[in-house]
Amino acid sequence: MIKTPAYVIEEEKLEKNLQILDNLQKQAGCKILVALKGYAAWSTFDLLEKYLSGATASGLWEAKLGNMKPWEVHTYSPAYKDDEIDEIAEISHTVVFNSFNQLERFENRVKDKALIGLRVNPGVSSAPVALYDPCAPFSRLGITKENFRADKLKNVSGLHFHALCEQLDTALERTLEGFEKNFGEYLKDMEWVNFGGGHHITRAEYNVENLIKIIKEFKSRYPNIKDVYLEPGEAVGLNAGYLEAEVLDIIDNGMKIAILDTSAEAHMPDVLAMPYRPEVRNAGKSGEKKYTYRLGGVTCLAGDVIGDYSFDESLKVGDRIIFEDMAIYTYVKNTAFNGVKLPSIVIKRKDGSFFVSREFHYEDFRDRLS
Known part of the structure; x- marks a missing residue:
């Protein structure tokens, strides 16, 4: 994994x-x-x-x-x-x-x-x-x-x-x-x-x-x-890649909200700038399936919200969320806003194996600043 x-x-x-x-x-x-x-x-x-x-x-x-x-x-x-x-x-x-x-x-x-x-x-x-x-x-x-x-x-x-x-x-x-x-x-x-x-x-x-x-x-x-x-x-790169994230917490403030280890603001900025609603693998629109959640980012920006999605099963901490079509206009535009870790860049080979092409560390964030 x-x-x-x-x-x-x-x-x-x-x-x-x-x-x-x-x-x-x-x-x-x-x-x-x-x-x-x-x-x-x-x-x-x-x-x-x-x-x-x-x-x-x-x-x-x-x-x-x-x-x-x-x-x-x-x-x-x-x-x-x-x-x-x-x-x-x-x-x-x-x-x-x-x-x-x-x-x-x-x-x-x-x-x-x-x-x-x-x-x-x-x-x-x-x-x-x-x-x-x-x-x-x-x-x-x-x-x-x-x-x-x-x-x-x-x-x-x-x-x-x-x-x-x-x-x-x-x-x-x-x-x-x-x-x-x-x-x-x-x-x-x-x-x-x-x-x-x-x-x-x-x-x-x-x-x-x-x-x-x-x-x-x-x-x-x-x-x-x-x-x-x-x-x-x-x-x-159309439909040739995805962004995989993890559920860190689930809260309730009038609706269920899943907080992820990714961010619309930092990692998929066109979601807010364009704006648009990315597809999530095996998920439906709000209310379409049994369990609906708002997927939120990990930054402090109040509007760092990716969208509302529904699932066949209830989400729990540790679950994986896959955002489709994320090979384009994502890592070329992303930021480390809030000091949020940049997503790794991984190549899924034709044989199904994964090659981690690049991981990002604190030093990458520090060295962009002075």
Whole structure:
């Protein structure tokens, strides 16, 4: 039995996702990059390298992480620091700028080391909430049509857009229509285009065949485009891991409350930020099964509540609770708020054995502070 709390990445499920993505690459003639902002378990990079074309980074540290493997590393940031841009250029296949100000400031330091791209804003909102909508009013992400400068493209070889969040192929169709309407006239001079992330390709409802069709038709319209990239993060680790926690105490304050050795605030922050209700293995909604509990975190934050769940049997101290789909946007965003121990990162091998890739200790918490 593994020690809790622990993120467990299931190797077999991860590889199934990668096989779907690899088939897409082969059928559509595109390249898939893992977005490290969503999935960054470098202990599984050997497996990812077998199937994917590279990684996409949001800055220097992620670029260095991606550079652990000899694949393509694409880097985009809303703005770059002067003392980091040279190293980023050295280790990146492509550097994407968010504005013409940044392009003009740094292009001469990048052009001989990496390909240069621009992120544009297609102006099509489809994300489920404004927090995750790069095309929302007053967005800082991407150059709008009104601010685009055709006379500044001398060193630019590609355009990048990212407007989706956990969405299906139909959302890409709408976004691509807006992208071509606003920026299609500039594509004749480009060598590559990046469709960004947010594509839920490995989700059961996703129409991969339609995505293949979309990419092929796009490439036929622009035969000069050598490479089409997609950079999903969630689709790589979707449903390929879980967070296992233990019940520490059960109290009653108008309803039964189980206090766990994990935390929404610290260990699965999107539960509160998005917000959403994670699935719990073998549990139902409140009142659906015989015994209902509110699952609460171990921090002092009053709102550190994961949700209300029901179970066939009453919970007791020492029971294990498994939160599904926790390989993405968890350990990359978690914190040691309240000095709560960070969950270990564990790999469940295809033979059923467990490999503890990383355990965290007091020193990890201490050394982040001063």
